[in-house]
Amino acid sequence: MPAGLRLTIDLDRLAGNWRRLATLASPAECAAAVKADAYGIGIDQAVPVLAAAGCRSFFVAVPEEGLRVRRAAADADIYVLNGFFADGAELYREYGLRPVLGNPDELAAWHAWHDGELAALHVDTGMNRLGLTMDQASAMNEDHLQACGIGLVMSHPACADDPTHPLNALQLERFQALAAQFPRHACSLANSAGIHHGADWLFDMVRPGIALYGGASHPDAVSQPVVTAEARILQIRTVGEGETIGYGATQTMRRESRIAILSAGYADGYLRAAGTSDDREGAEIAIDGHRAMLAGRISMDLIAADVTDLPDQVLEVADCAELFGDTVDINQVAARAGTIAYELLTGLSRRAERVYLGGGGTG
Numbered sequence: 001m002p003a004g005l006r007l008t009i010d011l012d013r014l015a016g017n018w019r020r021l022a023t024l025a026s027p028a029e030c031a032a033a034v035k036a037d038a039y040g041i042g043i044d045q046a047v048p049v050l051a052a053a054g055c056r057s058f059f060v061a062v063p064e065e066g067l068r069v070r071r072a073a074a075d076a077d078i079y080v081l082n083g084f085f086a087d088g089a090e091l092y093r094e095y096g097l098r099p100v101l102g103n104p105d106e107l108a109a110w111h112a113w114h115d116g117e118l119a120a121l122h123v124d125t126g127m128n129r130l131g132l133t134m135d136q137a138s139a140m141n142e143d144h145l146q147a148c149g150i151g152l153v154m155s156h157p158a159c160a161d162d163p164t165h166p167l168n169a170l171q172l173e174r175f176q177a178l179a180a181q182f183p184r185h186a187c188s189l190a191n192s193a194g195i196h197h198g199a200d201w202l203f204d205m206v207r208p209g210i211a212l213y214g215g216a217s218h219p220d221a222v223s224q225p226v227v228t229a230e231a232r233i234l235q236i237r238t239v240g241e242g243e244t245i246g247y248g249a250t251q252t253m254r255r256e257s258r259i260a261i262l263s264a265g266y267a268d269g270y271l272r273a274a275g276t277s278d279d280r281e282g283a284e285i286a287i288d289g290h291r292a293m294l295a296g297r298i299s300m301d302l303i304a305a306d307v308t309d310l311p312d313q314v315l316e317v318a319d320c321a322e323l324f325g326d327t328v329d330i331n332q333v334a335a336r337a338g339t340i341a342y343e344l345l346t347g348l349s350r351r352a353e354r355v356y357l358g359g360g361g362t363g
């Protein structure tokens, strides 16, 4: 079915990003965070490719995602970050899902229920989200954790994307104390950004997510874009000087302009906040490698871009525009909308056509 927005997902680049991170993290194990449908790119496609690249451990948020990972990777270790959902207890057993236990009640419930199945323990070192407090953790003894089937002790950094933030050193120091307290347990602290903080941060396992999918995580990060979003060009129209574009008439053209109208909008998950007004520049798009600025507000199903300065020959033949990909950095688009690539990727809607490249299959 012809679509307005096409997402091309390069699975070879996904595998390449994983391999680069795994090399950087070695000898620590490199897992993969594949929650939220592998950050929007598709668990069913991403997981087999990551497993073939050598990834053995996968992190999801909720059990339903764990089931999908199990179907895609029969032998993988699968961790459920949001913990043990007692109303779905049998799923953990049936699909071999390991809950990441995040408070003492959950640990007790798991202790009472489990029968040798493994789990992970989350300790909070400064995020104040999930995890035992440092006090609760220091009251635990290692034998009790083993009786609970805990194979992995983990924590999560709040500010690893900002190398200058003082919370990084504090979280590391706290986690080092935990690792010393539980010497028989594997330990994991780093997300994508944490991998770039040096050998101290690697422990036994790292858990990258966004860097696998081409999002920026840290100034030193080196991952290639995985997703290219291209919208069909519906028409190119001329708009006179002094006229406005789109809802709210937020942008007035200062010259006679050529405007490309694209078949994508916020209903596809492209961010409405990325639009342009007289006061503020929005995101860019690109046509055949030539950049252009969005014009006016983003509608539900349509986007306008000012292509006045693009060469005629380019506009005559172009049938689609890149919203992000190799020319337009997804991180820049997200930043112009006041958000991060995580939100843009995970919000891409099912209306968009998805085309998979590489990965040893045809998609």
Ligand SMILES: *Cc1c(COP(=O)(O)O)cnc(C)c1O
Pocket: 033, 035, 059, 081, 155, 156, 190, 191, 192, 193, 207, 208, 209, 210, 211, 217
């Ligand atoms: C999402 C998540 C990750 C991956 O984070 P990125 O910033 O995407 O690398 C790792 N660990 C935990 C606990 C997470 O919730």
